[in-house]
Amino acid sequence: MPLVPPGCSNDYEWLSFAIDLAKRCPPSDTAFSVGCVIVDAHGSEISQGYSREQPHYHAEESALSKLTPDDERLPEATLYSSLEPCTRRKSRPRTCSELIIASGIRRVVIAWREPPIFVSDAHGVTALEAAGITVVEIPELADAATAMNAHILNTDTNGGSSAPAT
Structure with a gap:
């Protein structure tokens, strides 16, 4: 498990750490590279994960799978994900959004949708949000979160992105 950067104490820093975890993802042309870290109410990391850390696992799924479902820290924890949690899956029975809702986590921070x-x-x-979870988006980190997905995103000369060319 990588060491948390010294002084990592706020949403921006924890989300930056989640983005760094995404750099560990095995490359894929058919899935995004995403990193996730779960932090307890006292600002201590309790779990982390990244896409494809285990076959077919998304980052949030990977981080949550390392904790027991009844972990008493989860209701006051914050989940940091470099990408909006999924709501549709083909390869697994539950979406990341469903897993987060079931975990009891009440706060999620993302970099991009x-x-x-x-x-x-x-x-x-x-x-x-419909499940009562507070979601914070930090769009200032979207470029960093999309960087390792540049091969999937068709980035234009102005730094924007669109669907891949066919």
């Missing part, structure tokens, strides 16, 4: 590349109707933020 899922673009309509693999799923046209991604709505993780909406699903989490």
